[in-house]
Amino acid sequence: MYDIIVVGGGPAGLTAALYARRANKTVLVIEKETFGGQITHSPCVENIPGFVKLSGNEFAEKMVEQVMEQGADVEIDEVMEIIDGETKTVVCEGAKFEGKSVIIATGAKHRLLGLERETDFIGNGISFCAVCDGAFYEGKTVAVIGGGNSALQEALMLSDLCKKVYVVQNLDILTGEKKLQELISKRENIEVITGTLVKELKGEVDLSSILLENNKGEKTELVIDGMFVAIGLIPQNDFAKNVIPLNSYGYALADESCVVDAKGIFVAGDCRQKQIRQVVTACADGATASLKACDYVDSLK
Numbered sequence: 001m002y003d004i005i006v007v008g009g010g011p012a013g014l015t016a017a018l019y020a021r022r023a024n025k026t027v028l029v030i031e032k033e034t035f036g037g038q039i040t041h042s043p044c045v046e047n048i049p050g051f052v053k054l055s056g057n058e059f060a061e062k063m064v065e066q067v068m069e070q071g072a073d074v075e076i077d078e079v080m081e082i083i084d085g086e087t088k089t090v091v092c093e094g095a096k097f098e099g100k101s102v103i104i105a106t107g108a109k110h111r112l113l114g115l116e117r118e119t120d121f122i123g124n125g126i127s128f129c130a131v132c133d134g135a136f137y138e139g140k141t142v143a144v145i146g147g148g149n150s151a152l153q154e155a156l157m158l159s160d161l162c163k164k165v166y167v168v169q170n171l172d173i174l175t176g177e178k179k180l181q182e183l184i185s186k187r188e189n190i191e192v193i194t195g196t197l198v199k200e201l202k203g204e205v206d207l208s209s210i211l212l213e214n215n216k217g218e219k220t221e222l223v224i225d226g227m228f229v230a231i232g233l234i235p236q237n238d239f240a241k242n243v244i245p246l247n248s249y250g251y252a253l254a255d256e257s258c259v260v261d262a263k264g265i266f267v268a269g270d271c272r273q274k275q276i277r278q279v280v281t282a283c284a285d286g287a288t289a290s291l292k293a294c295d296y297v298d299s300l301k
């Protein structure tokens with residue numbers, strides 16, 4: 001029986017484990033793929049306080065080392081279900097674990113275009129975050145894929161740094177807010193291309209161009225230094241939908257307190273409804289959720 005079981009070993013989950021161990025609670029972190037989460041896809045991170053520059057993998061290694069040093073148990077397994085009761089049963093693919101409380105920190109995945117070699121180019125020309133990676137493209141040419149609010153915000157941010165920004169949208173219209181569309185239309189270095197799909201990604205190691213096809217079947221090749229894919233995120237909460245309330249996009253319904261409408265269950269990081277999804281905001285959630293879970297465990301005594 002663990003005091004706290006953390007589902008997900010990204011920045012939110014590992015910070016939650018760290019805080020729980022510092023409060024002397026027994027902790028198990030269950031991760032289905034790679035400890036460190038999404039940040040392991042980034043070859044260069046420059047906005048984590050205390051580190052001028054490091055790779056996502058280096059950061060992940062430091063986080064895991066720290067929680068293990070503090071005495072947390074870790075498991076590689078996929079959590080399939082949580083059975084809520086007096087205690088919580090966490091059902092994994094290969095085993096079952098009992099906990100007095102559970103912190104769900106399962107993050108989100110960026111929706112991909114589904115093109116060949118797309119995952120190879122992540123971190124080598126494909127990015128999902130102008131705040132994180134925009135500075136690497138200063139004075140360069142980039143394409144933002146998508147036409148919703150996120151895509152338009154990314155394009156505006158990038159237009160302050162880049163020589164040229166293409167916005168490529170599959171629909172005939174942009175779907176982001178009118179206000180953002182107005183701002184986009186005023187930027188001289190942004191060109192909007194609607195009714196157009198990205199059909200192919202080209203480049204040796206780094207992405208160097210994309211092949212576009214419009215709805216008349218006309219093809220063009222766009223030479224770019226980078227591509228920002230902004231076609232949405234998929235929160236990884238499906239397995240928990242029987243125990244925690246989710247919004248219509250699948251994010252856990254919780255505010256900054258990380259408390260959900262289920263006793264003894266807490267949520268942290270990108271998997272919850274929030275505006276800013278970054279390492280530092282995920283870590284902040286991890287600390288909050290953990291201290292709330294510690295209070296809950298203490299209240300059972």
Ligand SMILES: Cc1cc2nc3c(=O)[nH]c(=O)nc-3n(C[C@H](O)[C@H](O)[C@H](O)COP(=O)(O)OP(=O)(O)OC[C@H]3O[C@@H](n4cnc5c(N)ncnc54)[C@H](O)[C@@H]3O)c2cc1C
Nearest residue numbers: 008010011012032037038039079107132269270278279282
């Ligand atoms: C390419 C890229 C570059 C980025 N660059 C930056 C940057 O420079 N700076 C910055 O601040 N942010 C950056 N981000 C965003 C940052 O990585 C995320 O905001 C942060 O990782 C969120 O942390 P999290 O712990 O909430 O979720 P995640 O990092 O998504 O971690 C969740 C973990 O839970 C695991 N999981 C999911 N479901 C289950 C399950 N059922 N059972 C067990 N485990 C499960 C996942 O495998 C994952 O490891 C970047 C993201 C990407 C994709």
